[in-house]
Amino acid sequence: MDIQSCVEVRNEWDIVSARQLGRNMAKELGFGNVDQARITTAISELARNIYLYAGRGKICIEPIDQLGKKGLRIIALDNGPGIREIRKVMEDGYTTSGGLGAGLPGVKRLMDEFSIESTVDVGTEISATKWLR
Amino acid sequence: MTAKDALTERYQDLLSIYLKAKTETTLYKGQQFSRKLLEQQISPEDLVSLHIQVMDELFPNMSDEMRDSFDFLLEAMIGYGFAYREHQSLRDKQQQLESEIEVAASMQQTLLLSDVPQFDELDIGVVSVPAKKMNGDYYNFVKSGNSLSIAVADIIGKGIPAALCMSMIKYAMDSLPDEQMKPHLLLENLNRVVEQNVHSNMFITMFHGVYEPESHKFFYAGAGHEPGFIYNAKEDSFFDLIAKGLVLGVSRTTTYHPYEKEIQIGDMVILLSDGVTECRTSKGFIERDEIVSLIRKYMHLPAQQIVENVFQELDRLQEFELRDDFTLIILKRLV
Structure with missing residues (x-):
């Protein structure tokens, strides 16, 4: 496994740093411009969620290589309040942040793989992967 | 040739014809083309990307500013792509609900059969x-x-x-x-x-x-x-x-x-x-x-x-x- 790079998210400017990190890695891996935009949008959404709901946390980006299948994984980690009803936030139309208006289900659709783990009062870990085609 | 390559080729044809002689006919074809894009579930940012690709092809000497502006447009289009995909998923859900109602209706018929x-x-x-x-x-x-x-x-x-x-x-x-x-x-x-x-x-x-x-x-x-x-x-x-x-x-x-x-x-x-x-x-x-x-x-x-x-x-x-x-x-x- 390659070394992952992380960005601490504490304020809105950190969202930009997280995007930059993701874009650089996506470019390096050879993602096209549309996929680059999708990956950075997913990063924006995840980082925004951390900033809005958890206050602080981090976004980590790692390149992956599974038997020659290359891709990029975004991991969003926080020690915030956690999500009580994961099923609800994964429903279309549940967004409250007023961001792009699609929230986590939108992120899931932008990426190829998506998983979420959350414990109330402990925190949330979301991981999303995009494969290089 | 993949479906996407075919679309790219068709778009390139239409666009170059239009740029040569700006006729209503070509615009009409462009509009019909957009129906085809929707049929194949091409999202808005994909279309912008298609446009960029074709423009690169047609104008290899395009100015950097022009080229970069397209990248910016692409980024700005992502939100519409988000909305488009949400729409698709809601539509799928609606179809699913409709077929469930159909099942319920036939269940009711059997249930109430006397x-x-x-x-x-x-x-x-x-x-x-x-x-x-x-x-x-x-x-x-x-x-x-x-x-x-x-x-x-x-x-x-x-x-x-x-x-x-x-x-x-x-x-x-x-x-x-x-x-x-x-x-x-x-x-x-x-x-x-x-x-x-x-x-x-x-x-x-x-x-x-x-x-x-x-x-x-x-x-x-x-x-x-x-x-x-x-x-x-x-x-x-x-x-x-x-x-x-x-x-x-x-x-x-x-x-x-x-x-x-x-x-x-x-x-x-x-x-x-x-x-x-x-x-x-x-x-x-x-x-x-x-x-x-x-x-x-x-x-x-x-x-x-x-x-x-x-x-x-x-x-x-x-x-x-x-x-x-x-x-x-x-x-x-x-x-």
Whole structure:
């Protein structure tokens, strides 16, 4: 496994740093411009969620290589309040942040793989992967 | 060539033709092309990316600013892509819901299917046709002991809530003990069930009757239901089968009046839902007299053929567009 790079998210400017990190890695891996935009949008959404709901946390980006299948994984980690009803936030139309208006289900659709783990009062870990085609 | 390559090529063709001679024809083709894009579920940012690719191809010496501006446009388009995908997923969900309703409707049909029992003394005919997917009419025959118990109900309200309500009525009726089969008591019982369990904006009209073959008496009671008819063979005339009573579910303490009628050989009991009397033709609502004369026209036939013929004529009069669920039942005393 390659070394992952992380960005601490504490304020809105950190969202930009997280995007930059993701874009650089996506470019390096050879993602096209549309996929680059999708990956950075997913990063924006995840980082925004951390900033809005958890206050602080981090976004980590790692390149992956599974038997020659290359891709990029975004991991969003926080020690915030956690999500009580994961099923609800994964429903279309549940967004409250007023961001792009699609929230986590939108992120899931932008990426190829998506998983979420959350414990109330402990925190949330979301991981999303995009494969290089 | 992949589908995407084909799209790229077509877009490049259209765009270069347009840039050479700016004709309305090419613009029209462009508009048709966008339909094709939607068919293939190409999202907005993909189209922008396609445009960038084609422009790179057509203008290799495009200025950096121009090139970069496209990247910016692409980024700005992502939100629309988000919305587009959400729309698609909601549409899929809607299709799924629709097919679930379809399954529910066919389940309701099987659930509410009531076999017509056989009696030596009686000839029975039934037709019940829903106007939409879910039938808001309900009829039920039960042979209890030697008697025939018969119910016709109409839910005021349509669709799934009405269908759910109907299933509840069916099970409430099934679970009543036999001694409560007296029509007015059965209605009082059902009224309490409906009043307790059904939202106050939903009402049910119902007619319930019991035919006793030994005495040839027909006991009945009604809860606001469309009156049926009695055919008196001796006098060769039709009378309204009036059974007064409040619709089910209005008040907990409603009581119903018991009625009874002696049925002679050749007499008929005709029960219906308001879908029969509210048949609308080009001349307005059909009159009860017209229904009577339709029945008269066919009454030399067996009961099942009478109801089917009456339905077919009324269906034709309405140009085969049922506006309300249609239920018509005829009992004819044979011996």
